[in-house]
Amino acid sequence: MNTRRDFLRDSMLLGAVTAIAGCAAGRFGSAGAGGSMYGYADKPMDRIRVGFVGVGKRGYAAYRRCTWLIPHLEATAVCDVDDWKCDRCEQFALDHGLNPPKKYVGPEAYKALCDDPNVDVVYNIASREMHLPVNLYGMCAGKHVMTEVPGAMTVDGCWETVETSERTHRHCMLLENCCYGEFELLAMSLAKAGRLGEVVHGDCGYIHEQRDLFRRMPERAKDTVNRTGNWYPTHGLGPVAVAMDINRGDRLDYLVSAETDSISFREYQLRRFADNPAKRDVRMRHGDLNTSIVRTVKGKTIMVQHDVGLARPYSRIGQFCGTHGMLRIFPDFRLALETVPPQDGMIGYLGDKEAENVRREYMHPLWKTAGVHARALDGGHDGMDFLMDLRWAYCLKNGLPLDLSVYDLASWSSLVELTARSVLSRSAAVDIPDFTRGGWKTAKPFELVDVPADILPPLDTPRFNYDI
Ligand SMILES: NC(=O)c1ccc[n+]([C@@H]2O[C@H](COP(=O)([O-])OP(=O)(O)OC[C@H]3O[C@@H](n4cnc5c(N)ncnc54)[C@H](O)[C@@H]3O)[C@@H](O)[C@H]2O)c1
Missing domain, CATH: 3.40.50.720 (NAD(P)-binding Rossmann-like Domain)
Known part of the structure; x- marks a missing residue:
């Protein structure tokens, strides 16, 4: 314990x-002298x-x-x-x-x-x-x-x-x-267009069974050995925060977090390292599964999981739940949009074919422009690494604000410590600081951004494997 x-x-x-x-x-004089970074270019x-x-x-x-x-x-x-x-x-x-x-x-x-x-x-x-x-x-x-x-x-x-x-x-x-994944950006696009209604709740996480890392890449397993809490929160949280316009009209207020014991890790150690006490007897400080619930100032919730210990397939969950529909990315894509008006007084949902048409129509502009390149050129993690780098480089080149601000970095990353604090105090509620110092109240919402097609590399550019 x-x-x-x-x-x-x-x-x-x-x-x-x-x-x-x-x-x-x-080395740089007084704090805050340059002012807010919202909209900075x-x-x-x-x-x-x-x-x-x-x-x-x-x-x-x-x-x-x-x-x-x-x-x-x-x-x-x-x-x-x-x-x-x-x-x-x-x-x-x-x-x-x-x-x-x-x-x-x-x-x-x-x-x-x-x-x-x-x-x-x-x-x-x-x-x-x-x-x-x-x-x-x-x-x-x-x-x-x-x-x-x-x-x-x-x-x-x-x-x-x-x-x-x-x-x-x-x-x-x-x-x-992960903020640049096709379906994560689709969720943003649907949310902006109001097709999900108001996004009131998100389920997300980083579920990536990594017990074997302990054997193959001990360096990468060291946070699991040494840390309690969700030490890798942003892959799940980021895209939900974008769809909910967190730090731009709302902000993360407080969280509660609970963690299982290291039951699966322990079982794995005993099974795989029976004859190797140096590995068998290492005490994992991280449980198999950490589950945190974040509440926003405007009364919305986000469930964030971190699970590198249980035997289940890779997932970031990616479930965006709104007043008029929901989109879920893992384990299989599902888009359920309320029909208007509801059929027979009951809520009905668009059929699969209509939902597929909506998916095509609301595909994020960046994916419409560059999605084929992102995948064809093996742009990393199903293309999202390429789109991310393409965007910040394009913004810097053209003197535009970047897509994500330092306030997003701080509020999302703060969960590393705050979830641990909650776990270690029997899941007590822990406040999330307002890193924007009130700036969230007037900051402009996230925008549907794009790049011009003529900057894309040719589709026959030799390919490398950029995934890790
Ligand atoms: N976004 C994603 O999808 C994703 C995927 C994997 C890893 N990551 C992140 O990428 C980072 C690197 O992960 P990785 O798997 O490549 O690990 P890695 O261990 O292969 O790479 C880290 C590198 O940093 C170097 N390093 C350590 N201390 C240094 C120092 N003082 N100065 C210069 N270099 C130093 C190490 O020698 C190593 O080459 C981690 O922060 C990880 O969380 C992100």
Whole structure:
């Protein structure tokens, strides 16, 4: 069983990371001097020179995708603690007629990459505990930052990210690729058009059976070993928050969270590592399944699950429930829209054929324009990684606001700590800070955004596997 002392130990460990990062942020004068980041757009950029920090499995995929498929991007630098990972990026560039990136190797080398005048944007795909320090240092060095999920692992870290972004007026966008999935964007499109009525509840999560990771990739399993709570909330939460216009007219208010014991993990350890006490006897601090319920200020709810321990197929659930219909993505797609007027006084739903017509009609503009390319070019995770990178690069190139704000990063990522706090206090309600400081009340809703078709790479561009 997890104890309060365990949680405090966690907080102290996480606090240490924040303190290191805070030194970098301190270089930039008083907090909030640059003002709100809502609607912020930098001037258009001719060239977008990107430095990649952490070119491991996902980072190498991102490096190849961005250099090969995304227009206007130049990869000018890469950084990792392992030199061979930087070398393989260099080799990829040489093999494909691209300028090789400058290589920065070592645990602190990201600072030199951020300070490099040939880097305009820091793309942070390093290990999770490095997200915060790299993001803060990058913004303080005057660079826009795109960061892998979660943006920070503590509430303090989320605040530091917001304050640094406001102070430096640099973007810090969460690379929440699941916000760009075809059906997640369909949900947004239907919600905007009122076809679901008002979206009052969402069910979502990250359900990805990973007991075997403990054997294959212990690095990736370390958060499961060490953390209570939902340490990976944004893949599920992000798309629901977008469909509900969270931080733009509503905001996350409080949550309650409960977690099972590590029953399935324990059974797996005993079964797979019977003769290996070093692995068999590791005590998992994470339960098999964490379930949290978030309530918004405007009286809506979102159920978020994190399950890497039970024997069930991959799912993000993706259920958007409105006053006039619902859309569910996993395990199988279902769109149920109320017929108007209700038949025979009872609520009826569109038949499958009509629902399919609605699906086609309301496909998000970005998917209508670029969905074929996203899939045909193996754009990563069924194309959504490609669309995400395409969008932020297009926005920077043209001096437009980015799709997701630093406030989305902070409020979604804060669940990492807040769910743990709730679990460790017998599921007591925990407040979610208003990282917008009231800005949510007047911020404009999310928009249905697109890109022009003429910027897309040719469909016969040689393909790589960008999935990890
Ligand atoms: N959005 C998605 O779909 C998705 C999928 C997988 C992983 N991720 C995220 O991507 C990130 C990377 O995951 P991964 O699976 O590629 O892990 P990985 O371990 O393969 O990559 C992390 C890399 O960061 C490097 N690194 C660690 N400390 C560093 C430092 N101080 N400076 C520079 N580099 C450093 C490591 O050497 C490693 O190469 C994680 O944050 C993970 O949560 C996101």
